[in-house]
Amino acid sequence: TVMALPPPLPAAGADGSPVLLNFNECPLGPSPAAQEAARAILPRGGRYQFGLRGELAAEFARQQGLPVDHVAVYAGSSEPLDRAALAFTGPDRSLVLPDPTFEAVADTAAAHGARVHRVPLLADGSHDVRAMAAAATDAGLLYACNPNNPTGSVTARGQLEWLLANRPAGSVLLVDEAYIEYSGERSMLDHVRAGADLVVLRTFSKIYGMAGMRLGLALGRPDLLAKLAAFGSNPLPVTALAAGLASLRDPGLVPERRQANALIREQAIAWLQARGYPCLPSQANCFMVDVGSDGKAFSAAMADRGVLIGRAWPVWPTRVRVTVGTAGEMARFREVFAQLAPARSA
Ligand code: PLP
Structure with missing residues (x-):
């Protein structure tokens, strides 16, 4: 029975x-199709199914016009966020981020010995990109969150492009787009496509309703993604991969x-x-x-x-x-x- x-x-x-x-x-x-896909793969949950990760990366890459080697799949976006703090900050490379924002990257950077520079949001809730660019000459990582958590406020793309162009030499810009699908904002993914010193994060935890299933993406040049990958293996739940694929394939x-x-x-x-x-x-x-x-x-x-x-x-x-x-x-x-x-x- x-x-x-x-x-x-x-x-x-x-x-x-x-x-x-x-x-x-x-x-x-998770959407009904995502739930169905997760149920359908469950009997085969005894296999790692490494191929599914490639399938999900290929689907996202195709939809966004990215080369597939610019897509890395993780069990949520917290994981690549932490890895970015480890890869791009340290005792002599500080972190710059807005305040208030999603602070996970600051906690990891601080634990890694980095100084953390918090730059207050402007009155309209947007990032003060000029103050962020000037906050630390030794910045290794600048974190932007668009739309921002906890405010939901947006920063105009032109402002983030200015930050990308004017950030301290040698630093990487990380744009966390966890909530972008809820907004009418344009993604920074085209700058990833163009080869900028930029990593964009996406997650299936928010609009796709999969927070407890764990699936996220890091998008960037292969050499930047390799620096994140270096911090350890990255196994993925097959139920999340199947549900994520079904979600991406549902245009409505x-x-x-x-x-x-x-x-x-x-x-x-x-x-x-x-x-x-x-x-x-x-x-x-x-x-x-x-x-x-x-x-x-x-x-x-x-x-x-x-x-x-x-x-x-x-x-x-x-x-x-x-x-x-x-x-x-x-x-x-x-x-x-x-x-x-x-x-x-x-
Ligand atoms: N980034 C932002 C801005 C968030 O608000 C959250 C979760 O609240 C995350 C990343 C991490 O989410 P997850 O690891 O579930 O993708």
């Missing part, structure tokens, strides 16, 4: 289980999810702003709201009421990050937010 599978997880918030708006995940999970998936996310995000932001709580414009699946009091305490109070939201960043102690959930989850978010934060004149 076949062992019974556990029952499916209840929809968050439906039965008293917490609403999860805290990790910038996609509430929709990204535009559909982008549109649904934007609609729900803009509704939430409009509601908050009308109640007197300012938000930075976002083009991702998260945004920051200024609650006008200690953000950490506010997040904790929301959590007590069953709605888990993101945290505050030290530079902006009164703003908290909120991940865009389903329409139902965001209705619950508004209910609990209203209990804690009264409407006030904007």
Whole structure:
């Protein structure tokens, strides 16, 4: 007899289980085709299936007009992000990154003995590329995140191109495009194609809804990718490869999810702003709201009421990050937010 599978997880918030708006995940999970592909490959999970990695790289390369040797597949984008910190920073090569941003690369660089230079975002939420270029003459790595986590704010491509052209000699630019599919922004991949000192990261954790399955990409010149590869072997889960391939081959998936996310995000932001709580414009699946009091305490109070939201960043102690959930989850978010934060004149 076949062992019974556990029952499916209840929809968050439906039965008293917490609403999860805290990790910038996609509430929709893997697409139906991706789930089917993962199920279909499971019986062959006893094999490494190295060929599947090449198939996924070839599919992405074909879609983006990249040579396949400019594509490296990892189990998520955290892995190549850490490897970039190890490869391009050290005691005499510092890291420059915006603030606030996704800080994983800073933690790894610091642990690797590198100095870390945090450059505040401009008031519109974009990267201050001039200050970033001037932050450290010994910079080994400049990290840009577009759209940025935690703000969802975007930096115009021209600004990132300026940074690429004007960065300190010998440094590499890393552009983390984890959220780019949610935005209308143009990728920096064409500069990878042109052979720049640039690595672009993509992930299947966000719009593709595969955070728990683990799949990501590093895109760059083969010599740059080789420096990341040098830090150890990189085995991949076949379920993620199969699901990732199915996702890439579904042309409707990204535009559909982008549109649904934007609609729900803009509704939430409009509601908050009308109640007197300012938000930075976002083009991702998260945004920051200024609650006008200690953000950490506010997040904790929301959590007590069953709605888990993101945290505050030290530079902006009164703003908290909120991940865009389903329409139902965001209705619950508004209910609990209203209990804690009264409407006030904007
Ligand atoms: N980069 C950014 C900007 C992120 O926000 C995240 C996750 O939140 C990651 C990278 C890492 O995600 P993963 O390792 O799941 O691809």
